[in-house]
Amino acid sequence: MIITRSPLRISIGGGGTDLPSYYSRFGGFVISAAIDRYVYIALHRTFQRRYIVKYSSMEVTEDLASIKHPIVREAFKLHQVEPLEMVSMADIPAGTGLGSSGSFNVGLLKAIAAWKRDHVSTQELAEQACHIEMDLLGEPIGKQDQYIAAFGGITCFEIDRGGRVAVSPLRISDAALNDLEENLLMFFTGYSRSASAVLADQKAKTEKDDKGMLENLQFIRELGLAIKTTLEKGNTRGFGELMHEHWLHKQKRSQGISSDQIDGWYDLARRNGAVGGKLVGAGGGGFLLFYAQDRAALRAAMASAGLEEVRFHFDHEGCKTLVHHL
Numbered sequence: 122m123i124i125t126r127s128p129l130r131i132s133i134g135g136g137g138t139d140l141p142s143y144y145s146r147f148g149g150f151v152i153s154a155a156i157d158r159y160v161y162i163a164l165h166r167t168f169q170r171r172y173i174v175k176y177s178s179m180e181v182t183e184d185l186a187s188i189k190h191p192i193v194r195e196a197f198k199l200h201q202v203e204p205l206e207m208v209s210m211a212d213i214p215a216g217t218g219l220g221s222s223g224s225f226n227v228g229l230l231k232a233i234a235a236w237k238r239d240h241v242s243t244q245e246l247a248e249q250a251c252h253i254e255m256d257l258l259g260e261p262i263g264k265q266d267q268y269i270a271a272f273g274g275i276t277c278f279e280i281d282r283g284g285r286v287a288v289s290p291l292r293i294s295d296a297a298l299n300d301l302e303e304n305l306l307m308f309f310t311g312y313s314r315s316a317s318a319v320l321a322d323q324k325a326k327t328e329k330d331d332k333g334m335l336e337n338l339q340f341i342r343e344l345g346l347a348i349k350t351t352l353e354k355g356n357t358r359g360f361g362e363l364m365h366e367h368w369l370h371k372q373k374r375s376q377g378i379s380s381d382q383i384d385g386w387y388d389l390a391r392r393n394g395a396v397g398g399k400l401v402g403a404g405g406g407g408f409l410l411f412y413a414q415d416r417a418a419l420r421a422a423m424a425s426a427g428l429e430e431v432r433f434h435f436d437h438e439g440c441k442t443l444v445h446h447l
Contacts, residue, residue: 135345218402223266
């Protein structure tokens with residue numbers, strides 16, 4: 122049996138510039154943080170020659186090509202995986218803006234490499250996952266989720282026009298790191314959604330040279346670089362203020378990013394101890410993330426609105442193999 126664990130993530134800055142429709146022309150820059158909420162993948166030898174795939178559904182088939190789960194099918198095809206059983210579990214469900222498909226993908230590829238006794242570098246792991254989702258499946262997504270699931274930490278990803286990703290840790294002090302863990306609070310909106318519609322809209326507008334979209338993404342990229350400088354100086358409150366500015370600009374990208382209810386919760390949070398915040402992920406639902414000046418007031422306000430808090434710490438290990446027994 123092989124068991125891997127890969128972290129989910131929160132986006133810190135620059136999200137949206139990691140899509141090829143943007144970075145292939147201007148280059149992208151994203152800061153992302155892995156958190157201690159995980160996707161687990163287990164591979165197990167089957168008694169009979171069948172593929173058994175268990176996630177939110179269960180599939181049993183003798184034919185690899187008939188596997189319905191697209192990432193599982195393409196990963197198995199890419200690595201010519203013989204029949205086996207795959208089981209996935211997650212701390213937080215898919216569609217909540219925490220990069221679960223990228224985490225699932227990276228964890229599965231790590232497990233396959235361990236199963237086949239192949240060595241794969243962290244960079245190769247991330248790039249394989251991007252290849253499956255972006256090239257083979259044609260998903261209108263970026264590279265942030267796969268890379269942060271593979272590398273972990275609070276990490277900067279600079280993407281050149283050819284799609285190559287330079288990876289470097291955010292140079293943040295222990296004091297600033299502890300401050301972020303104490304004052305970044307995350308609340309579930311109760312909505313789960315697919316990011317594809319919002320990201321497809323961004324992709325289409327970018328490819329059509331939509332002036333508003335291009336200017337917005339240029340601003341978001343510069344804001345990501347400003348967030349890097351601000352956090353490396355230890356100015357965590359300044360980061361909270363930049364989060365607010367980021368959210369105001371992110372909302373302008375697409376009508377599907379926010380809603381009247383989400384805007385209401387955001388305004389409530391700002392009146393009750395939040396310096397700034399945003400909806401994590403592409404938009405439309407999932408988690409609201411805030412940097413709090415007054416944690417108690419913010420928690421009380423969100424609880425009164427019926428939003429459940431999910432507490433977290435940062436993950437500094439990235440995707441790892443927990444059990445390797447063949």
